[in-house]
Amino acid sequence: MTGGLNVVFDIGNVLIAWDPRALYRKIFANEEEVDWFITHVCTPEWNLEQDRGRSFAEAIAEATARHPQHATAITAYDTRWSETILGPISGSVEILQTLASQHTPLYAITNWHQDKFRETRDKFDFLKQFRDIVVSGEEGLVKPDPAIYRLLLDRNGLDAASCLFIDDNPHNVAGAKAIGMQAHQFITPELLRSYLDSLGVLK
Structure with a gap:
């Protein structure tokens, strides 16, 4: 002791x-679209599994399978992750x-x-x-x-x-x-x- x-x-x-919305405000047209994406696609629960150690490759594949029309935005959670860090x-x-x-x-x-x-x-x-x-x-x-x-x-x-x-x-x-x-x-x-x-x- x-x-x-x-x-x-x-x-x-x-x-x-840290705020993923900072990234998605650059991708979507308005705050309503950002909120929908964070609520339904790359959700806090989904992100928590990466915090638990799940690979981003697996996470991106899982979310893209659910929402293929948002594949580019989902991939950005990984490739543009540094833009969620605000300092x-x-x-x-x-x-x-x-x-x-x-x-x-x-x-x-x-x-x-x-x-x-x-x-x-x-x-x-x-x-x-x-x-x-x-x-x-x-x-x-x-x-x-x-x-x-x-x-x-x-x-x-x-x-x-x-x-x-x-x-x-x-x-x-x-x-x-x-x-x-x-x-x-x-x-x-x-x-x-x-x-x-x-x-x-x-x-």
Whole structure:
């Protein structure tokens, strides 16, 4: 068990802004078409299977079989995936860097396809601040499965109660709490900073 508080971040939409709609606004004529595509074709549930480790080749084939008229747009989810990454969330990255400067032990658990994460990791130096990152696609596990949180704990000899988990998804926050971690739902960097200040974590 480590001493003190270990801070465990989600990455997508906490530290790095991600939005597939940003890509599909370039492909479709209006927001209604974008919403329909995300709701019926390349859905969050479909994307979660890539986060679980399914290959993009298999995913594209599956979606194209369902909606062959949208083959080009479906393929773009893979070939133009970098256009769904909108860049760092600067306020959150500043918090991360402050915590790192204070020698706070930093970890991450992210739902992210293994290959796409490797591409992304090379672009953002602040991801090097983490002692360990559990990537769902590498493990075949996705949040909020209790096993993915326990994997981080077991791999690093951490006690759940000594960890604060930060995630934008309330289901993932609940999953962390269910195994005994402290957890906070991320909404904005300002609210996160205020919360950490209230705990006395930021100095």
